[in-house]
Amino acid sequence: MKTTFAAALLASLAYAFDDGVWSGHDWFNEDEGVGVKNGVPYGQDPETQRRVDSATLQSGPGVQNKDKKNVRMIMEVFGEEDFEHLFPVHDKLYTYEAFIVAAGLYPKFCAEGDPSLGLTEAEICKRELSTLFSHVIYETNGGEPDHHEYFRQGLKHIKDHHCGKYPKYPPFDGPPECNFHSHGWSAKTWPPFEHAQYYARGPLMMKWNYNYGRFADAVYPGYPKDKMNIMMNPENLESGILGFLSALWIYMTPRSPMPSMHEIATGFYKPNEHDELSQIFPAFGATTNVFNGNKECNVEFGTESDAAYHRAQ
Structure with a gap:
């Protein structure tokens, strides 16, 4: 489940500084085909550049986010009414507007997919939202069966309540x-x-x-x-925006040597021979492996933990 050092490394270096802390610290790794010029990471070939761009958090005033392509797509397939239906017990800080602002800072979220999937842009966006929210629902679940179905109790907690x-x-x-x-x-x-x-x-x-x-x-x-x-x-x-942004950062950022959850959901991740021998395939289970696989995956070889089961429920 290997990803390149390039994709995992420097999504954080998103901006150039002519006279800033990154001036004079350019470098290039020929083996990986990735470099940094004045604080901006770049790839030598289109695929490496795509991976770098996907994981890069952009800047910009949140009020402008609704003009961004990925935000328009999110609002088309998952509006505020859908948000309130899926998260009826959400904390007051976790609003639809806060999510939209955070999503706009990752322009490749809900905005790209491998053509091999044969999906439309809207279908890929739904796939991304489903993947992200499945993990969110498990992590922040209210656990109150008398109120709503399990899958509608997400975003109840903003922190570990213990x-x-x-x-x-x-x-x-x-x-x-x-x-x-x-x-x-x-x-x-x-x-x-x-x-x-x-x-x-x-x-x-x-x-x-x-x-x-x-x-x-x-x-x-x-x-x-x-x-x-x-x-x-x-x-x-x-908080709302920074909280959602932390979730998107986890979702969009590769964890070397693993790909990001975004790479898996959008079909860009292709399992290698070792992955296939380990029964890791480009499906939802692989995102659990990336997120918390050391605790939830392969409790016994070929089996899943209760936690992994509930994430996909």
């Missing part, structure tokens, strides 16, 4: 399973702050300091003060 009850400031007196401060190289690259708690937040329940750090790199490339704000105050993800 870990979120403990105070923000040290000393942290929560249980060990709520402490997501890493060690080793990841802690050196994205140092956790003592007072900050990086437990699960957002529609896909992002956790760990290194994921908050990578997300901050993608949202605020070249703006260290803004990136530091997320690292110092991870509770900022307890």
Whole structure:
């Protein structure tokens, strides 16, 4: 399930800075066919460039997003009424408008698909929305069977409702399973702050300091003060737009050596021989493998966990 270093690496470097922190740090990897010029990643061939573009978060005022091609497609196949029907118990911060604004910052979401699928643009967009929301529903489910069907209880929680009850400031007196401060190289690259708690937040329940750090790199490339704000105050993800944006970042970004969930849903991912021997195919189950496969896939070879089953239910 291998993807190139190029696609997995630098979606966060989305903007050029003539006199900024990336000036004078251009490089090119000939083996991978990818490089960075003045902070902007690029691919040597069209397919590598497509992968880089797909995972790149764009900037721009949210009010302009409704003019973007992918947002128009989303609004055509999944309107606000559909959103309210699917998520009748959603937290007040998770609005349709917040989702639309966040989606517009990933222009390739709901806007591309491999021709081999034989699907229309609308069908591909529905496939993407179904894939993303299936994981969102599982991660944020209200778990109240007397109110609505299971699949209509998503977006109930904006954070881990167990870990979120403990105070923000040290000393942290929560249980060990709520402490997501890493060690080793990841802690050196994205140092956790003592007072900050990086437990699960957002529609896909992002956790760990290194994921908050990578997300901050993608949202605020070249703006260290803004990136530091997320690292110092991870509770900022307890919001509508930034929360949805964190979910889309997880969905659109490859995890080397694996492809992104977007690559799988849109048909661009092609299993290699090792994938096929491991029974990994370009279907919904492969997105679970990318998202949380170390815990949910191959409990016993050829079987699935209860969690993996409920994601696809």
